[in-house]
Amino acid sequence: MKPIFKLAAAAVAAAVTAGAVSAESIYVPNLSYRTGPFASTGIPLMNGQKDYFTMLNARDGGIGGVEIEFAECETGYSTEKGVECYEKTKGEAVVTQPWSTGITLQVLPKTNVDKIPVLAPGYGFSPMADGKVFQWAFNAPASYWDGASMILKYLSGGDANALKGKKIAFLHLDHPYGKEPIPFLQQEAAKMGFELLLIPVGLKEMQNQSAQWLQIRRERPDNVIMWGWGAMNAGAITEAVKTKYPMENFIGVWWAGHSADLAIVGERGTGYKSISWSKPVADAAVWADIQEHVVAPGLTVSSEEERKGVFYSRGLVMSVILAEGIAAAQKEFGTGKINAEQMRWGLENVNLSDARLAELGMTGMVPPFATSCSDHTGHSGAWMLEWNGSEFVQASDHITPDRDAILPLETAKAAEYAAANAPWPVNEACGN
Amino acid sequence: MFFRTVGQFKTSYRKDQALFPVRQDAVLLWVILLFAWVVFPFTASEFTFQTLLIPILIYSLAAIGLNILTGYAGQLSLGTAAFMGVGAYACYKMITLMPWMNPIVAILLSGVFSAGIGVAFGIPSLRIKGFYLAIATLAAQFFLVWLFEKWAWLYNYNASGAIQVPNLKSMGVYVAGPQASSIVQYYVVLGVVTFLTIVVINLTRGNLGRTWKATRDMDIAADLIGVNLMKSKLTAFAVSSFIVGVAGALFVFMWRGAAEPNLFDIPLSFRILFIAIIGGLGSILGNYLGAILIVGLPVVLNTVPEALGLPISSATVEHLNIMIVGSLIVFFLIIEPHGLNQLWRLIREKLITWPFPH
Numbered sequence: 001m002k003p004i005f006k007l008a009a010a011a012v013a014a015a016v017t018a019g020a021v022s023a024e025s026i027y028v029p030n031l032s033y034r035t036g037p038f039a040s041t042g043i044p045l046m047n048g049q050k051d052y053f054t055m056l057n058a059r060d061g062g063i064g065g066v067e068i069e070f071a072e073c074e075t076g077y078s079t080e081k082g083v084e085c086y087e088k089t090k091g092e093a094v095v096t097q098p099w100s101t102g103i104t105l106q107v108l109p110k111t112n113v114d115k116i117p118v119l120a121p122g123y124g125f126s127p128m129a130d131g132k133v134f135q136w137a138f139n140a141p142a143s144y145w146d147g148a149s150m151i152l153k154y155l156s157g158g159d160a161n162a163l164k165g166k167k168i169a170f171l172h173l174d175h176p177y178g179k180e181p182i183p184f185l186q187q188e189a190a191k192m193g194f195e196l197l198l199i200p201v202g203l204k205e206m207q208n209q210s211a212q213w214l215q216i217r218r219e220r221p222d223n224v225i226m227w228g229w230g231a232m233n234a235g236a237i238t239e240a241v242k243t244k245y246p247m248e249n250f251i252g253v254w255w256a257g258h259s260a261d262l263a264i265v266g267e268r269g270t271g272y273k274s275i276s277w278s279k280p281v282a283d284a285a286v287w288a289d290i291q292e293h294v295v296a297p298g299l300t301v302s303s304e305e306e307r308k309g310v311f312y313s314r315g316l317v318m319s320v321i322l323a324e325g326i327a328a329a330q331k332e333f334g335t336g337k338i339n340a341e342q343m344r345w346g347l348e349n350v351n352l353s354d355a356r357l358a359e360l361g362m363t364g365m366v367p368p369f370a371t372s373c374s375d376h377t378g379h380s381g382a383w384m385l386e387w388n389g390s391e392f393v394q395a396s397d398h399i400t401p402d403r404d405a406i407l408p409l410e411t412a413k414a415a416e417y418a419a420a421n422a423p424w425p426v427n428e429a430c431g432n
Numbered sequence: 433m434f435f436r437t438v439g440q441f442k443t444s445y446r447k448d449q450a451l452f453p454v455r456q457d458a459v460l461l462w463v464i465l466l467f468a469w470v471v472f473p474f475t476a477s478e479f480t481f482q483t484l485l486i487p488i489l490i491y492s493l494a495a496i497g498l499n500i501l502t503g504y505a506g507q508l509s510l511g512t513a514a515f516m517g518v519g520a521y522a523c524y525k526m527i528t529l530m531p532w533m534n535p536i537v538a539i540l541l542s543g544v545f546s547a548g549i550g551v552a553f554g555i556p557s558l559r560i561k562g563f564y565l566a567i568a569t570l571a572a573q574f575f576l577v578w579l580f581e582k583w584a585w586l587y588n589y590n591a592s593g594a595i596q597v598p599n600l601k602s603m604g605v606y607v608a609g610p611q612a613s614s615i616v617q618y619y620v621v622l623g624v625v626t627f628l629t630i631v632v633i634n635l636t637r638g639n640l641g642r643t644w645k646a647t648r649d650m651d652i653a654a655d656l657i658g659v660n661l662m663k664s665k666l667t668a669f670a671v672s673s674f675i676v677g678v679a680g681a682l683f684v685f686m687w688r689g690a691a692e693p694n695l696f697d698i699p700l701s702f703r704i705l706f707i708a709i710i711g712g713l714g715s716i717l718g719n720y721l722g723a724i725l726i727v728g729l730p731v732v733l734n735t736v737p738e739a740l741g742l743p744i745s746s747a748t749v750e751h752l753n754i755m756i757v758g759s760l761i762v763f764f765l766i767i768e769p770h771g772l773n774q775l776w777r778l779i780r781e782k783l784i785t786w787p788f789p790h
Contacts, residue, residue: 032746032747034746034747034750035747035750035751071746072745072746072747073746074746074747074749074750076750079688079695080487083482083483083688084482084483084731084734087478087479087482087483088479088483088735090478101592102690102692105592105594105596105690105692106688106689106690109596109609109610109689109690110610110689112610113610113611125592174581174593175593175692175694176592176593176594176692179591179592179593180591180592182591183591202581203694203697204697413591420596420598421596421598421599421609421610422598422599423599423611
């Protein structure tokens with residue numbers, strides 16, 4: 001904490017000597033979606049993100065003594081609004097949090113021109129992990145390919161031959177987000193010898209998946225892996241219960257692990273699993289600070305119930321990653337009010353070690369990880385969470401992705417992207 | 433007073449047939465063109481270009497295309513977005529298959545593809561009319577969006593299923609892709625839109641436009657006086673789809689930069705239909721007014737609370753915005769069911785006789 005205090009003192013001194021400097025703050029916009037079709041899943045995440053910065057501002061006066069101006073710009077998950085928000089905020093912003101895959105796709109090619117880092121924690125384009133090619137994009141702590149790899153590892157129990165001859169259905173949103181893990185799953189299916197059954201769910205069919213589940217009932221896959229979001233998750237889970245698919249063979253990505261979606265089916269959803277790089281820890285020390293600085297003064301719009309869920313604590317973790325990036329940049333550059341370029345350096349040097357997590361009072365809420373110049377993801381690994389009828393509980397030890405299988409694909413796809421978007425500057429200064 | 437037409441004598445047929453026979457109209461047009469071509473580009477910020485100027489122009493063009501079909505030829509269409517998609521994907525394929533091609537040429541050529549598809553889906557209009565035809569165009573909407581999703585060749589087998597605009601140069605300047613500057617893209621869009629608008633105004637005034645209007649007003653009577661209905665309807669589909677296709681290519685290449693298939697789904701069709709209806713069916717000016725109301729106004733409204741320093745959360749602003757724009761649409765349709773174009777026409781009539789209405 002000492003350097004931070006020094007920084008704070010320096011910042012105060014600077015402010016005093018400079019005389020009439022307007023209130024210094026770091027502008028951190030978030031392209032939120034509290035309206036529209038995905039609002040129910042968006043709100044707890046947005047609240048978690050916002051509340052963490054509210055807490056930091058109230059407790060420590062921001063980061064390094066500089067207040068964080070965490071502003072939301074509402075997109076309603078619409079790409080068009082997202083671009084509007086990006087244009088509106090990019091002047092002052094040190095970072096962009098695009099949220100939807102569509103908006104990420106839109107913003108990603110502009111990053112080399114606008115030079116503003118994109119932070120997409122746990123979503124976006126998986127090859128963004130290649131920091132050499134995607135200098136300005138970050139998807140810490142885990143990419144979708146990591147997620148797919150971890151699910152397969154969990155299913156096979158680490159034995160490469162365990163899945164041979166099995167049939168695995170991949171139920172996904174027919175949208176860039178849902179299609180993201182397909183190249184990796186296909187590669188693994190060929191290698192591990194299981195049959196991959198692709199079952200897309202169109203955006204219009206999210207709430208009525210009877211056709212897809214009829215197919216699942218007919219094909220009888222050993223496992224169903226789901227890449228769903230918003231209304232699709234609740235639709236799939238209720239449909240699975242209706243068709244009596246064994247819930248313990250049903251695994252979702254981290255976005256398909258929303259407590260409220262499972263609460264609809266309650267007991268009958270017991271056994272459903274979701275791979276997750278974050279989990280709620282009820283006795284974590286951070287809750288006391290949130291209670292004292294955010295909930296008690298009435299600065300949050302979240303409910304008691306919501307704060308217990310998986311998504312709210314994931315929102316907290318996302319803000320922790322960003323806050324650590326800001327702190328790292330402040331320390332490196334010796335300035336309080338960092339700019340976008342310095343923010344980029346900060347996000348490349350996030351080090352959430354066990355010790356640091358304990359210091360933050362967040363032990364167990366996210367696996368420890370560190371980013372670097374060439375690795376913009378950190379590949380934290382994850383836990384398998386299981387619905388026990390009333391809440392998600394941890395059901396496995398810490399699982400790590402099979403990086404050896406992912407890396408070649410990542411490098412190839414990143415190079416492909418760079419070629420398609422030439423001229424695309426690559427950060428040669430990065431070692432491996 | 434400002435609009436007095438007294439003393440403006442037409443001494444030749446040519447003058448009488450001019451696009452804007454009243455001098456004030458012509459002056460007004462020149463003022464607008466001066467703003468669009470000179471004043472805006474040099475005063476606008478990046479935000480204004482990307483959220484107001486470029487999208488309003490592109491949406492106006494798409495609405496003009498729809499207006500030819502629905503407003504002038506009377507054939508209701510709910511497939512506008514799908515035809516925009518055809519234009520966008522055609523342009524994408526041309527650019528990626530033939531990288532040497534000038535992007536502006538590719539954009540204009542992509543209209544040809546959507547015109548072809550439009551004519552194919554227009555064939556049912558020879559047999560069915562009104563709501564039944566709307567259902568047939570709805571089929572185009574569903575089918576084409578499904579095709580954009582399933583035909584991987586269209587998006588070059590990209591894993592995400594989306595198309596991404598590469599950096600494209602025309603005459604040494606980046607005109608599309610992330611490297612292109614907003615002002616260049618604005619001029620390209622403005623040039624294409626201006627050119628096509630002039631073409632359309634002339635088309636609708638001429639022989640073709642008259643046969644369209646005759647078909648719209650009463651097709652049996654039109655048939656009886658010798659209008660070839662098949663030709664009239666199919667040319668309407670062709671011209672309309674051409675313009676809509678160009679608008680679609682501009683939409684993706686000059687503005688969005690990337691597109692996934694569901695971008696071209698029904699909500700976009702409805703949005704363009706609303707622009708055409710609120711602007712006024714059977715008008716050209718109305719499309720611009722409608723686009724300003726539906727595309728531009730929400731963006732402007734979004735910035736109001738912040739500019740006034742009101743502490744309203746972004747989500748609330750969004751809700752308020754939807755309510756305000758919605759009630760404005762209702763308001764305008766109540767005071768003038770024929771759209772904003774008619775409203776302007778009435779104001780103009782009043783201005784011509786003002787201050788002595790009798």
